[in-house]
Amino acid sequence: MRKLTLPREEYMTPGHLACQGCGGALAMRLALKALGKKTILSIPACCWSVIDGPFPYSAAGVPLFHAPFETAASTSAGVSAAMKILGKEDVNVVAWAGDGGTFDIGIQAISGAAERGDNILYIVYDNEAYMNTGIQRSSATPYKAWTTTTPYKFPKSRPKKDIIGILAAHKVPYVATATVAYAEDFVKKVKKAAQMKGFRLIQILSPCPPGWKTPPEITIKLARLAVQTGVFPLYEVENGEKYKINIKPKKLKPVIEYLKLQGRFRHLTQKDVEEIQGMVDRKWKLLLAKEEFSKQIENLL
Amino acid sequence: MKRMAIVGNHALSYGALLSRVQVIAAYPITPQTQVVELLSEMCADGTLKAEFVKVESEHSAMAAVMGASASGARAFTATSSQGLALMHEVLHWVTGARLPVVMGNINRAFGPPWSIWTEQTDSLSQRDTGWMQIYAQDNQEVLDSVILAYKVSEQLLLPTMVVLDAFFLSHTSEPVEIPDQEKVDEFLPPYENKYILNPDAPHAFGGLTNPEWYMELRYKIHKAHEEALDLIEKEGREFEKMFGRYYGLVDPYKVDDAETVLVAVSTAASTARHAVDLLREKGKKVGLLRIRVFRPFPYAKIKEILSNARKVIVLDRNLSPGAGGIIASEVRGALANLRNHPPVLSYIMGLGGRDITTKHIMELFEEAEKMEEGKDIIWKGVKL
Numbered sequence: 001m002r003k004l005t006l007p008r009e010e011y012m013t014p015g016h017l018a019c020q021g022c023g024g025a026l027a028m029r030l031a032l033k034a035l036g037k038k039t040i041l042s043i044p045a046c047c048w049s050v051i052d053g054p055f056p057y058s059a060a061g062v063p064l065f066h067a068p069f070e071t072a073a074s075t076s077a078g079v080s081a082a083m084k085i086l087g088k089e090d091v092n093v094v095a096w097a098g099d100g101g102t103f104d105i106g107i108q109a110i111s112g113a114a115e116r117g118d119n120i121l122y123i124v125y126d127n128e129a130y131m132n133t134g135i136q137r138s139s140a141t142p143y144k145a146w147t148t149t150t151p152y153k154f155p156k157s158r159p160k161k162d163i164i165g166i167l168a169a170h171k172v173p174y175v176a177t178a179t180v181a182y183a184e185d186f187v188k189k190v191k192k193a194a195q196m197k198g199f200r201l202i203q204i205l206s207p208c209p210p211g212w213k214t215p216p217e218i219t220i221k222l223a224r225l226a227v228q229t230g231v232f233p234l235y236e237v238e239n240g241e242k243y244k245i246n247i248k249p250k251k252l253k254p255v256i257e258y259l260k261l262q263g264r265f266r267h268l269t270q271k272d273v274e275e276i277q278g279m280v281d282r283k284w285k286l287l288l289a290k291e292e293f294s295k296q297i298e299n300l301l
Numbered sequence: 302m303k304r305m306a307i308v309g310n311h312a313l314s315y316g317a318l319l320s321r322v323q324v325i326a327a328y329p330i331t332p333q334t335q336v337v338e339l340l341s342e343m344c345a346d347g348t349l350k351a352e353f354v355k356v357e358s359e360h361s362a363m364a365a366v367m368g369a370s371a372s373g374a375r376a377f378t379a380t381s382s383q384g385l386a387l388m389h390e391v392l393h394w395v396t397g398a399r400l401p402v403v404m405g406n407i408n409r410a411f412g413p414p415w416s417i418w419t420e421q422t423d424s425l426s427q428r429d430t431g432w433m434q435i436y437a438q439d440n441q442e443v444l445d446s447v448i449l450a451y452k453v454s455e456q457l458l459l460p461t462m463v464v465l466d467a468f469f470l471s472h473t474s475e476p477v478e479i480p481d482q483e484k485v486d487e488f489l490p491p492y493e494n495k496y497i498l499n500p501d502a503p504h505a506f507g508g509l510t511n512p513e514w515y516m517e518l519r520y521k522i523h524k525a526h527e528e529a530l531d532l533i534e535k536e537g538r539e540f541e542k543m544f545g546r547y548y549g550l551v552d553p554y555k556v557d558d559a560e561t562v563l564v565a566v567s568t569a570a571s572t573a574r575h576a577v578d579l580l581r582e583k584g585k586k587v588g589l590l591r592i593r594v595f596r597p598f599p600y601a602k603i604k605e606i607l608s609n610a611r612k613v614i615v616l617d618r619n620l621s622p623g624a625g626g627i628i629a630s631e632v633r634g635a636l637a638n639l640r641n642h643p644p645v646l647s648y649i650m651g652l653g654g655r656d657i658t659t660k661h662i663m664e665l666f667e668e669a670e671k672m673e674e675g676k677d678i679i680w681k682g683v684k685l
Contacts, residue, residue, distance in 0.1 A: 040498045042368060050509055058505035063498040065371050066507030067364065068394050074361035078324060078368025079498065081352035085323045085374055091500060112357030
């Protein structure tokens with residue numbers, strides 16, 4: 001039997017305002033365990049603007065600055081510059097944002113901060129739509145998913161944006177994916193990223209029961225299935241070159257096992273499922289190839 | 302103390318240097334670029350010990366100085382026109398977060414059509430963001446106003462915008478006294494704010510606030526502006542004791558016995574001062590009221606000075622289409638509650654950097670002589 005390796009310390013407090021089964025709330029709890037007390041969060045408009053609790057309450061347990069929607073990276077850039085000039089470089093400067101604030105409205109500020117190499121750990125808890133405003137599609141919404149702006153008759157027509165690929169192309173020191181079902185992998189990645197300097201980003205798949213139309217008690221199961229089916233592989237990329245897959249199932253489960261549990265996919269036809277299966281297979285093979293290739297280029301260079 | 306011929310943009314840079322700003326974030330835009338070029342050099346050669354975040358937009362510039370100020374660092378930025386408009390959302394946020402950020406804004410007209418020349422519509426469009434606004438008339442005032450802005454802002458936890466005309470100040474060299482660093486340090490202590498992002502005393506800032514408390518927070522911002530009316534003058538006098546130059550809310554000139562008073566801001570006010578002198582030589586009882594601080598709006602001073610006049614002329618180098626001159630509208634508002642207030646003639650001129658000369662301003666006084674009643678809008682110099 002493996003020993004529990006998660007830090008015992010809790011920073012996030014009870015009394016937060018997340019929905020039952022919220023992946024985003026679990027994500028914060030785990031991230032703070034990994035980051036510890038010396039952390040400053042900048043949070044733009046997202047579910048966490050509400051989850052933290054109304055004024056004057058806060059569930060985060062660390063200093064938190066609520067920031068405008070597109071400014072998680074740029075506000076954090078200022079916090080980071082201040083920490084440097086004030087000699088407080090032992091503080092983890094963390095931007096904590098949803099997929100809308102990251103993939104869509106915040107991407108310019110992220111690209112800027114990433115290119116400059118600002119000393120920020122950016123964590124996106126990705127619930128695959130604008131959940132706080134009531135489930136509208138974002139560019140992180142998966143292909144064929146239902147949202148209120150991609151109704152069943154016209155589900156999302158384009159695949160999810162590859163945020164890891166975009167950041168890897170910026171040649172930042174560290175980008176990784178994680179999810180709440182693999183808590184040890186999650187904490188390990190946050191700790192690893194926290195020890196590095198420069199711009200780092202971790203994408204956390206965070207199931208959202210009201211948005212995905214799933215019962216709250218299967219959040220962990222869904223997050224695990226996303227990994228086991230290859231829908232959301234757990235991997236990391238260092239310096240935009242070195243790919244490493246952290247959880248590699250011997251054989252991927254069929255995507256239908258993941259999709260069939262979610263109301264947002266209930267309209268899918270057999271053909272749709274086959275198409276999605278094909279896309280996932282292709283993406284997984286490409287990822288395996290990238291990992292293999294990055295091993296080879298290390299020998300070449 | 303030394304004396305140098307510097308452009309208005311560099312006066313902003315020296316103001317920031319002497320204020321020992323710790324974090325700068327800025328994005329280039331004509332006519333502001335020289336401000337940040339000089340600051341970049343100062344940071345690079347160690348003259349200024351500051352972190353310079355070379356952001357990818359003005360929106361990010363304002364967000365970065367906001368994050369820095371919230372973390373306890375003295376923060377500075379500068380922009381102009383389109384850049385200021387892009388910052389708009391974050392300008393409101395900085396005020397709501399009660400952060401004493403100071404910025405320079407070089408007045409430049411909005412596009413389209415593209416224009417790089419001066420006009421006050423950009424900064425006046427930020428009227429309701431809660432930023433204090435200072436309109437400088439010369440480069441010495443630009444430099445001094447940056448130092449004064451930090452002094453007042455940090456006591457009240459309100460941000461300040463130091464505003465200057467494109468080219469007429471930004472790119473024009475004037476002799477400027479550069480105060481000694483030791484004296485500035487004596488006047489302006491280091492930035493201290495107990496409400497900062499501090500892991501040893503964790504707090505959340507700006508969380509969801511229901512109707513039960515939102516209004517009280519807005520009330521406190523307004524109260525801080527009201528306090529600023531006194532504090533700006535008090536610190537102005539302290540500054541005068543140390544540096545020999547006084548800056549207040551308004552800058553009246555020959556108004557005591559004036560029958561007609563012209564109201565203006567920025568470099569147009571310097572030109573108007575010359576026009577007043579020439580008309581006084583001809584025996585005309587004319588005066589000038591330069592508004593230096595536009596927010597907080599100095600209602601009491603304006604009422605006190607203008608209530609003695611028989612006629613008021615307001616020169617607006619700005620336009621709120623569909624309404625008219627923005628400063629005229631504020632001045633009329635200030636006078637409205639006086640029992641017998643003078644008529645107000647509202648002139649729109651000099652938009653998009655068109656020259657406003659002494660001759661033009663003398664014409665305004667001459668025209669006013671012939672008019673008995675006020676006028677909501679008079680366009681000066683339109684060729685159509």
